[in-house]
Amino acid sequence: MQQVLFYLSITVVLFTLIPLIRHDFWIFRVFEYPRLQKLVLNLVLLVLNLVYFPTDTLKHIVLILLILNLLYLVYQVFPFTIFGKKQIITAKAPADDRNISLLIANVYQDNRQSESYLKLIKKCNPDVVLMVETNQWWEQQMDVIAAEYPHQLKVPLENTYGMIFYSRLALRNGSINYLVKEDIPSIEVDVQLKNGQWVKLYCLHPEPPVPQENPRSTERDKEILMVGKSAKECKLPVIVMGDLNDVAWSYTTELFGKISGLLDPRRGRGFFNSFNAKYFFLRFPLDHIFCSADFALSGIKRMESCGSDHFPMCVNLQFNPKVEQLNEQPVADEADLELAQEKIEAETEN
Incomplete structure (x- = not known):
């Protein structure tokens, strides 16, 4: 013993x-x-x-x-934990035309419980839906929401890195990008809130650093930090969402927060462990929604399992430039910037 x-x-x-x-x-x-x-x-x-x-x-x-x-x-x-300091304050005003609600769901490509996700979308009633690990079968199953979500960006793939994106809000400048690998897509698009304000939205699903996918985190870190740098340079309010295959507290995610200036609504509110839905003791916060400091948080919730190994996440943000001084904004020092640039310039395998 x-x-x-x-x-x-x-x-x-x-x-x-x-x-x-x-x-x-x-x-x-x-x-x-x-x-x-x-x-x-x-x-x-x-x-x-x-x-x-x-x-x-x-x-x-x-x-x-x-x-x-x-x-x-x-x-x-x-x-x-709930005892930690909140990075982003809670919205004091009720939801209005400045709000945007977002649903992110890693559906698990071989999962066939599409009806559960349709019920979830109806329940959450989000303005924007991002579904990852989506192939042609999943695209066909989700076609029933096309009328309600007429603005779409789709890249269904059979390699577990497909994405389908639906919005009831107007879009512009939408693009499917392959930032690091030619078979790993990401989405960049401007979304118009109901009050007319445009918001830059990035959707990601990089490879995890595990032997059966990629033995290195180089590609994942590079993609995350490339988006972080782009977010920092963007003149619009910014939201980054997706299954980043990285935990909220990793040094890469913390570095991303510093160089992007984006905030994590989970800080001071809880873990919101979204993976693994099937094993209680092996759960981590892998599905993320970050936002710029000109947002307040109206709501964040981990939703019920729909047959995937990920729980869906639903987040409601309220655009309000007045809260920028109240939110805790991460700041990068010279060492952070040099490290981020080193990772962005790192050699990767295509």
């Missing part, structure tokens, strides 16, 4: 330290995902060591390591 506790304790500490190595190989990136899980395991091991580990010097060393690790994990997790 003593040996088992020792090795488990050291393993949890190592799993916390490994992501501090800023390397793009997948083994260094995947351990960024389970912060809450590491915290729970760390706490359990701390209790078990207190109860079962014999009192000696080694026990004291293990306990000190676990306590330090626990404090570090609490520090990492805290901003995404």
